[in-house]
Amino acid sequence: MTSVTETLTVRDNRTGLEYEVPIIDGTIRAADIGKIREGEEAPGLAVYDPGFVNTASCRSAITYIDGDKGILEYRGYPIEQLAEKSNFLEVAYLLVHGSLPSKAEYEQWVHNITYHTFVHENVKGFMQGFRYDAHPMGMLMASVGALSTFYPESRHISDADNRNIQIVRMIAKMPTLGAWAFRHAQGKPYVYPDNELSYSENFLSMLFKMSESKYAADPRIAKALDVLFILHADHEQNCSTNAVRSVGSSQVDPYSAVAAGIGALYGPLHGGANEAVLRMLKRIGTKDNIPAFIEGVKAGNERLMGFGHRVYKNYDPRAKIIKKACDDVFEVTGVNPLLEIAQELEKIALEDEYFVKRKLYPNVDFYSGLIYEALQFPPEMFTVLFAIGRTPGWLAQWLELVQDKEQKIARPKQIYTGERQLAYSAPEERWA
Numbered sequence: 001m002t003s004v005t006e007t008l009t010v011r012d013n014r015t016g017l018e019y020e021v022p023i024i025d026g027t028i029r030a031a032d033i034g035k036i037r038e039g040e041e042a043p044g045l046a047v048y049d050p051g052f053v054n055t056a057s058c059r060s061a062i063t064y065i066d067g068d069k070g071i072l073e074y075r076g077y078p079i080e081q082l083a084e085k086s087n088f089l090e091v092a093y094l095l096v097h098g099s100l101p102s103k104a105e106y107e108q109w110v111h112n113i114t115y116h117t118f119v120h121e122n123v124k125g126f127m128q129g130f131r132y133d134a135h136p137m138g139m140l141m142a143s144v145g146a147l148s149t150f151y152p153e154s155r156h157i158s159d160a161d162n163r164n165i166q167i168v169r170m171i172a173k174m175p176t177l178g179a180w181a182f183r184h185a186q187g188k189p190y191v192y193p194d195n196e197l198s199y200s201e202n203f204l205s206m207l208f209k210m211s212e213s214k215y216a217a218d219p220r221i222a223k224a225l226d227v228l229f230i231l232h233a234d235h236e237q238n239c240s241t242n243a244v245r246s247v248g249s250s251q252v253d254p255y256s257a258v259a260a261g262i263g264a265l266y267g268p269l270h271g272g273a274n275e276a277v278l279r280m281l282k283r284i285g286t287k288d289n290i291p292a293f294i295e296g297v298k299a300g301n302e303r304l305m306g307f308g309h310r311v312y313k314n315y316d317p318r319a320k321i322i323k324k325a326c327d328d329v330f331e332v333t334g335v336n337p338l339l340e341i342a343q344e345l346e347k348i349a350l351e352d353e354y355f356v357k358r359k360l361y362p363n364v365d366f367y368s369g370l371i372y373e374a375l376q377f378p379p380e381m382f383t384v385l386f387a388i389g390r391t392p393g394w395l396a397q398w399l400e401l402v403q404d405k406e407q408k409i410a411r412p413k414q415i416y417t418g419e420r421q422l423a424y425s426a427p428e429e430r431w432a
């Protein structure tokens, strides 16, 4: 893949000078472009790329995406195989450690994560201090950040054992914090983890257990939730992962870095699209209203939410798997009446020239909201579920970052557009 024999010749028409820039892995180094100057004292040429649309910020061996072909792989394993045959904790191990675990490694990993599901009792007191209507993502972000004060040794990020224990803690405690944020809004008592249950069964127990001595989740629901966590586990350099890496590049502890990732995911352009899909389906209401809705989309009045993706120009592989999970969940909960509208919308859109020409296909969010609603989650919880699933991915990316000798503190350049060298006058002169 790497070839230093490939180069790019750049001619600077300001000076007439030519530069030969190496092409490595399909990229050129921004630092090489920086060597291009108008004169000895002049600043080097820089690239302007708001939103990092065409800028690689790191080398990574975690997740591979081919958007044109609709391929997603974690550490080389296709997402379809992992969703069908693996489970979330094994996938978390794969992402963090880079390869599938042996039996002994797997058992130790599951034991460690199960053992660390409880949080310090003061975390509970801290969470109970939130207002009755606090958004669960705000509560999750704050409580993950607060964990850094409970584990101050987590700032020793160059110690491998220390890093590993924080990673285990965070994967273990995320469902506890997420479930407590959910219970808080309902005024229900927080439920402690049940370490005899699997990861997703325990999460369901902390969400829904009332007075029964043991909560027994329907295995089909527990499996569907596990699959949803797998599908959200990583997605290379998306907005929240970039936030984790950017904040982590200051060498802060991993709780603070992941809290930043949760903040990024909180935003409607990132984690909030499935909620928008639900609102859209409810507004359409019946199949008869679909043609008028589609005409409105084609006229540019609004977007078909849950369709299209910056990277996937084909069917999002995660959407295919979620569609199958819908069947399993609805077998237990009864069919969400909005499913019929979603399926009809998809059928029409996949045949319509507007969507075909623009390569607009269903993405991961088109069906996930329907499942979450059927599981009785309020829309504010959808992003919390996403965050729990994404945690191993954030941590794997953080681990890769802190071990990558090429990485530096993230510090982009800017193009300054403001005033210069203004003469200051004191308030009494300006206001006179």
Ligand code: CMC
Binding pocket: 235, 238, 270, 273, 297, 302, 303, 304, 305, 306, 307, 308, 309, 310, 311, 358, 360, 363, 364, 365
């Ligand atoms: N409905 C109707 N038209 C669309 C849609 C849509 N959902 N998405 C894109 N288009 C059109 C757009 O109007 C443009 O048409 P034209 O060339 O005539 O101007 C063309 O397709 C290209 O769109 P774009 O906005 O340049 O594409 P983008 O890569 O910047 O946007 C997107 C990607 C996901 C923001 C966009 O497709 C969108 O807004 N989709 C709906 C929201 C959504 O479902 N978001 C969830 C993304 S998956 C979450 C994740 O992976 O984390």
